[in-house]
Amino acid sequence: MMAGLSQLGRFSEPGLLIMVALAGGPKHGYAMQDDIAAMTDERPGPGTLYGAIRRLEEQAYIEALAEEGRRKPYRLTDLGRTVLAAELQRMRAVSRTGLRRLATS
Template sequence: MVDDLGRWAEPGLLILASLADGAKHGYAMTTDIAEQVGVTLGPGTLYAALTRLEKSGLIEGLPADGRRRPYRLTAAGAAELSAQATRMQRLAALSLGRLGTAPA
C-alpha cells in the first residue's frame, strides 16, 4: 500500500478518485475535484502529485492533446483507490458508531 495516500484530502487520493471515471488532463481534474469535494488544488500541488503517482505506477500519462496531457488510472491505481476507500468507509462507520450518529 502507498503510505502517502492515507488522508482523505491528500492530493494523490483526490486525483485517483477524479480519474476513476475516465482520463482527464490537469485542469479537468482540478475542476472535478473542486466541484465534487470542495478542495482546490493549486498547479504546483497538482503536478507534483501527478509526478509522484506516475512514478508509483498508479496513473499513466497519455499522449498530449495540444498543450494538455491527459492521465488515466492504472489497474494498480484502481486497486489502491479501492483499498483506501474501503479503509475510509470502515473508519467513518466506526467513528459515527462511537459518536452515536451512525445512520439507521
C-alpha cells in the first residue's frame, strides 16, 4: 500500500501546497512561496517551507535539482506525482460530499 501525505502529520498542508506548486514544474523556495501565496493568500515562512521540503525529500516525493546560482530548485518525483494525484482525488471526494450535505441541510 502506498503511503500518503497523512504520514506527514500536522505538517501535511505545507507539504501538499509545495507539491501543488511543483506540479507545474521545478521551482526554488522563493518561487514556491510566491505560488503558495497566490493560491492561499498566505505566504509560508522559511522555517515552515524548508521544514516541509526536507520531509518531502525524505519521503522521496520531491528532489533537489542542480543549484542555479544561489537558488536550489526542486521538482516532483514520479512517486510524488502519484501521491499528489491520490491526495487531490481524496480531497475532491471529501469536498463533493461536504458541499452536497451543506446544500441539503
